Every structure is written in structure tokens, then in C-alpha cells.
Amino acid sequence: MPELPEVETVRKGLAPAVEGHVLKRVNAKRGDLRVAFPQRFSERLEGRRVMRLRRRAKYLLLDLDSKESLIVHLGMSGRLTIHGFDAPLRPGRFHNKTPEDGSGNGKHDHVVFETDEGTRIVFTDHRRFGLMTLLNTDALDEDALFKGLGPEPLDEAFTPAVLSAALRSKKTPIKSALLDQRVVAGLGNIYVCEALFRARISPKRLARSVAGVRAARLVPAIKAVLKDAIEAGGSSLRDYARADGELGDFQHRFAVYDREGMPCPAKGCKGKIKRIVQSGRSTFYCPSCQR
Numbered sequence: 001m002p003e004l005p006e007v008e009t010v011r012k013g014l015a016p017a018v019e020g021h022v023l024k025r026v027n028a029k030r031g032d033l034r035v036a037f038p039q040r041f042s043e044r045l046e047g048r049r050v051m052r053l054r055r056r057a058k059y060l061l062l063d064l065d066s067k068e069s070l071i072v073h074l075g076m077s078g079r080l081t082i083h084g085f086d087a088p089l090r091p092g093r094f095h096n097k098t099p100e101d102g103s104g105n106g107k108h109d110h111v112v113f114e115t116d117e118g119t120r121i122v123f124t125d126h127r128r129f130g131l132m133t134l135l136n137t138d139a140l141d142e143d144a145l146f147k148g149l150g151p152e153p154l155d156e157a158f159t160p161a162v163l164s165a166a167l168r169s170k171k172t173p174i175k176s177a178l179l180d181q182r183v184v185a186g187l188g189n190i191y192v193c194e195a196l197f198r199a200r201i202s203p204k205r206l207a208r209s210v211a212g213v214r215a216a217r218l219v220p221a222i223k224a225v226l227k228d229a230i231e232a233g234g235s236s237l238r239d240y241a242r243a244d245g246e247l248g249d250f251q252h253r254f255a256v257y258d259r260e261g262m263p264c265p266a267k268g269c270k271g272k273i274k275r276i277v278q279s280g281r282s283t284f285y286c287p288s289c290q291r
């Protein structure tokens with residue numbers, strides 16, 4: 001599932017193609033993804049100018065000049081690909097050839113946006129766990145999707161004190177607490193494992209015992225691992241691809257994630273990466289240096 005760095009990578013790739021542009025045509029080829037599209041979905045989008053493309057947690061927010069925002073969640077396997085856009089990004093970004101990789105005619109191409117510049121943006125999702133809806137821009141925080149979401153981990157407001165306060169009442173392991181979007185928004189399984197490794201904190205440790213001195217290590221570790229991943233262009237595991245159709249390469253740099261049995265990459269540590277299951281999901285960590 002795309003996590004914060006992947007969604008941020010999509011945002012950065014998509015922004016120059018949509019910001020300031022009018023959505024000329026919106027072709028929704030079915031009535032729903034995970035949930036139904038809102039009423040008059042295409043009509044409410046067509047002719048609207050995209051003022052800004054933002055990200056909140058794992059959601060993309062396209063603020064329109066109608067004071068509505070188009071909310072996009074990629075779900076498990078959703079992809080947005082850009083076609084016919086000539087901004088000086090990187091060469092070779094239109095190399096996908098199969099219909100399902102972005103012509104807009106593929107079986108799993110569900111929504112096609114066309115801008116006033118002729119750019120086509122295709123949403124492809126063979127599992128249809130994605131989501132698209134329209135909300136009042138001024139009332140986003142009151143909507144069920146955003147209400148109660150924790151702080152953005154890359155914001156300055158996300159500090160050790162803020163994280164400590166959120167963890168103090170938690171009776172779960174720290175791994176599960178960090179996956180709770182009310183504690184911090186946008187983190188998923190991969191980057192939680194990586195951040196805990198960098199902070200040398202065991203994923204099994206009780207969340208409330210991380211409040212204080214360990215949170216002071218954990219917060220910079222979370223920020224660093226996310227920044228590195230965004231720089232590398234998201235990790236593009238399995239079904240995921242970047243907005244420009246290319247794959248990021250961060251997955252080659254995981255320290256612990258999906259590396260069961262491999263030697264721990266921490267300097268001087270002779271431990272081996274172990275896999276355990278917590279709340280039904282795989283956790284990878286080094287039992288020697290993560291305490």
C-alpha cells in the first residue's frame with residue numbers, strides 16, 4: 001500500500017500537470033471504487049480550475065476554484081499516470097506500453113482526467129480499493145476522512161513532546177501505536193519498521209515506555225526515513241508506480257523491511273533481522289540492537 005513517501009512522490013509528479021489548469025473532461029468509467037463516486041461527479045469537476053494540489057496523510061487533495069476539493073486515495077494498488085505532458089521532468093517517463101499502464105482504455109483504467117493543456121491523467125486500480133470523493137475545501141477537517149488524523153510527521157509541529165503525549169495512554173506495542181493514524185498520519189508498515197530500526201527501539205516495546213527520551217530519538221528517525229524515501233521517489237512495491245510511470249528505488253535501501261535472516265546493517269551489530277507478526281502484519285527488526 002502506498003505510504004506517505006509514495007503519495008508525496010505522486011503529488012510532486014502530478015502538481016505541474018494540474019496546478020493552475022482546468023479539468024476539461026473527466027471520464028469516470030464506473031460508478032464507484034471502494035465507495036460510490038459522489039453525485040454528478042464528472043459535472044462537478046469539468047470546467048473547474050485546480051488551484052492547488054496538496055497531500056494530507058495518504059490523501060491527495062486537489063483544491064478547485066469551486067471551493068470543493070477532489071480527494072484521492074490510491075488504496076492498495078491505485079496508480080495515477082500522466083500522459084502528453086511536456087514539462088521538463090525526467091525523460092523516458094512515458095515508457096509504459098500496455099493499455100492498463102495508462103492509455104486510459106485498459107480494463108482497470110477507471111477515471112481519466114483531461115486538462116485544458118491536453119494532458120491526460122489516468123487512474124488505474126485493478127483491486128479498486130482506491131477512493132475519490134468531493135468535499136468542501138473549508139470543511140475538510142470536519143469530515144470523517146480527516147477528523148481525528150494525527151499530525152503530519154514532516155511538519156515542525158510533530159515534536160518528541162507531541163508524540164510522547166500521544167503515546168502515554170497507549171497500552172499497545174509501539175509498532176501498532178505508530179500505525180494508528182490518530183497518533184501520527186501517513187505511516188504504514190514499511191516506514192514504521194525502518195524508523196524503529198533507526199531509533200534502535202524494539203517494535204515490541206510498550207508504546208507508553210517510548211514517551212520521553214526514546215521519543216526524542218524516534219521523531220527525528222521518522223522524519224529522516226520519510227525524507228530519504230521521498231528523495232528516492234517512494235518505494236513502489238509491487239503494484240505501485242510513480243505519477244510519471246517510473247519506479248522509485250527506495251526498496252533497495254531498506255535496512256530491515258523484508259530482510260528476514262539478513263545480517264543487521266547497523267555498525268558493529270552482529271544480529272540478524274527477524275520477522276514477527278504483530279496485529280496480523282509482518283514486523284522486521286533486529287533483536288540485538290533494537291531494545
Ligand code: ZN
Pocket residue numbers: 264265266269270271272286287288289290
Ligand atoms: Zn542490529
